[in-house]
Amino acid sequence: xxxxxxxxxxxxxxxxxxxxxxxxxxxxxxxxxxxxxxxxxxxxxxxxxxxxxxxxxxxxxxxxxxxxxxxxxxxxxxxxxxxxxxxxxxxxxxxxxxxxxxxxxxxxxxxxxxxxxxxxxxxxxxxxxxxxxxxxxxxxxxxxxxxxxxxxxxxxxxxxxxxxxxxxxxxxxxxxxxxxxxxxxxxxxxxxxxxxxxxxxxxxxxxxxxxxxxxxxxxxxxxxxxxxxxxxxxxxxxxxxxxxxxxxxxxxxxxxxxxxxxxxxxxxx
Amino acid sequence: xxxxxxxxxxxxxxxxxxxxxxxxxxxxxxxxxxxxxxxxxxxxxxxxxxxxxxxxxxxxxxxxxxxxxxxxxxxxxxxxxxxxxxxxxxxxxxxxxxxxxxxxxxxxxxxxxxxxxxxxxxxxxxxxxxxxxxxxxxxxxxxxxxxxxxxxxxxxxxxxxxxxxxxxxxxxxxxxxxxxxxxxxxxxxxxxxxxxxxxxxxxxxxxxxxxxxxxxxxxxxxxxxxxxxxxxxxxxxxxxxxxxxx
Numbered sequence: 001x002x003x004x005x006x007x008x009x010x011x012x013x014x015x016x017x018x019x020x021x022x023x024x025x026x027x028x029x030x031x032x033x034x035x036x037x038x039x040x041x042x043x044x045x046x047x048x049x050x051x052x053x054x055x056x057x058x059x060x061x062x063x064x065x066x067x068x069x070x071x072x073x074x075x076x077x078x079x080x081x082x083x084x085x086x087x088x089x090x091x092x093x094x095x096x097x098x099x100x101x102x103x104x105x106x107x108x109x110x111x112x113x114x115x116x117x118x119x120x121x122x123x124x125x126x127x128x129x130x131x132x133x134x135x136x137x138x139x140x141x142x143x144x145x146x147x148x149x150x151x152x153x154x155x156x157x158x159x160x161x162x163x164x165x166x167x168x169x170x171x172x173x174x175x176x177x178x179x180x181x182x183x184x185x186x187x188x189x190x191x192x193x194x195x196x197x198x199x200x201x202x203x204x205x206x207x208x209x210x211x212x213x214x215x216x217x218x219x220x221x222x223x224x225x226x227x228x229x230x231x232x233x234x235x236x237x238x239x240x241x242x243x244x245x246x247x248x249x250x251x252x253x254x255x256x257x258x259x260x261x262x263x264x265x266x267x268x269x
Numbered sequence: 270x271x272x273x274x275x276x277x278x279x280x281x282x283x284x285x286x287x288x289x290x291x292x293x294x295x296x297x298x299x300x301x302x303x304x305x306x307x308x309x310x311x312x313x314x315x316x317x318x319x320x321x322x323x324x325x326x327x328x329x330x331x332x333x334x335x336x337x338x339x340x341x342x343x344x345x346x347x348x349x350x351x352x353x354x355x356x357x358x359x360x361x362x363x364x365x366x367x368x369x370x371x372x373x374x375x376x377x378x379x380x381x382x383x384x385x386x387x388x389x390x391x392x393x394x395x396x397x398x399x400x401x402x403x404x405x406x407x408x409x410x411x412x413x414x415x416x417x418x419x420x421x422x423x424x425x426x427x428x429x430x431x432x433x434x435x436x437x438x439x440x441x442x443x444x445x446x447x448x449x450x451x452x453x454x455x456x457x458x459x460x461x462x463x464x465x466x467x468x469x470x471x472x473x474x475x476x477x478x479x480x481x482x483x484x485x486x487x488x489x490x491x492x493x494x495x496x497x498x499x500x501x502x503x504x505x506x507x508x509x510x511x512x513x514x515x
């Protein structure tokens with residue numbers, strides 16, 4: 001079994017990759033910014049083009065689906081706007097995780113950098129885009145202001161937890177996809193399906209007696225930790241527990257995988 | 270302390286054809302049992318380096334000679350830490366400057382100055398370190414006001430000057446080069462050679478891969494000859510020859 005090749009030494013190297021990668025604070029933030037700037041250089045609005053298109057989509061979908069689902073428009077609009085913006089963050093990190101190493105082939109084959117650098121760059125880039133999209137959230141909340149409680153202070157923690165989980169997911173998916181080139185296609189379609197199966201456009205309470213089923217959707221919990229505080233609600237203990245378990249299990253699993261296959265990534269890309 | 274010790278290092282590239290690179294086949298093999306045994310025998314492997322053993326110590330100027338595809342670049346990449354050998358052991362101590370692709374990471378849309386920061390960061394420099402070297406890099410590149418223009422407006426020679434200026438601004442214990450770097454027109458080339466020689470003189474170990482015998486005679490005191498990934502000869506050159514610069 002491949003597990004036999006894992007020992008304390010290889011585990012330490014895997015952990016070192018993550019620590020060294022994260023502490024390369026002069027590399028990944030710069031590369032993340034550079035990627036965004038590269039895409040929008042010489043355009044007038046720059047990254048705000050993303051904000052514009054997301055905003056237009058929400059503006060169009062809000063009234064339509066509010067009507068279709070028979071929801072009070074003000075409440076539904078803010079629910080959809082926040083959910084959608086968080087969903088973009090989560091889904092883009094998942095989809096781009098698949099190609100994180102494949103796309104960094106030029107770097108990986110020419111220079112020794114911790115592999116975590118490439119993943120941190122990816123997460124950072126999406127956090128920047130998320131920050132731009134927060135303009136939409138702010139705008140919506142100005143018009144439909146919910147009554148906030150102290151849980152609002154947990155919202156940054158929620159974003160941080162999404163980012164932290166993006167790290168292990170990026171390492172794990174990036175590694176698997178470097179080896180098996182079918183996985184990016186599979187993940188892309190799964191994420192598309194997940195959009196409809198996750199309470200982004202609809203609310204879990206609409207499921208009635210089947211409401212419990214969303215608890216088995218990990219993406220729901222990650223949406224909740226950012227969305228619920230912003231809407232003046234509270235995050236349930238079950239959601240915090242689910243996120244904690246996913247974070248711990250995810251990192252453990254990733255560390256084992258990295259210990260075994262980290263040195264192979266350069267050969268696979 | 271700069272030192273490289275390689276013991277019987279092997280670099281095997283697995284070649285995943287259309288067949289075994291899809292997940293379906295891996296599942297099928299698992300399902301049919303005997304994954305490891307069949308995996309070992311089914312997989313096509315390119316052995317780029319085969320049981321190479323060598324040591325390099327401070328003062329060594331090593332020329333790696335060999336035909337195309339003999340494993341020179343792969344050896345450099347192992348020394349750069351890009352590939353971890355599939356078998357054998359390698360230990361490298363000292364700061365390595367790998368001049369394998371000096372324009373890696375350059376952004377055509379960014380200005381020359383921005384690219385200096387980008388390249389510098391990739392090579393492991395802090396912004397403050399780059400600030401300290403900035404004047405020197407700018408002066409050396411002779412690009413003047415072009416440094417404030419996007420690199421896409423540069424000629425290819427100008428872009429190379431910039432890449433060369435940044436890449437050679439670091440000091441390192443171990444310098445790795447794939448072929449001798451030469452950039453620019455006649456007058457600049459002379460300047461570039463002086464700069465490169467200075468960098469190499471400061472370095473404790475130089476490893477250069479090439480198929481130019483005379484280059485090696487002029488710059489190196491040791492030769493490693495590769496053929497089909499095997500180390501076929503290791504010679505020490507006459508010190509008198511090595512003292513001469515190109």
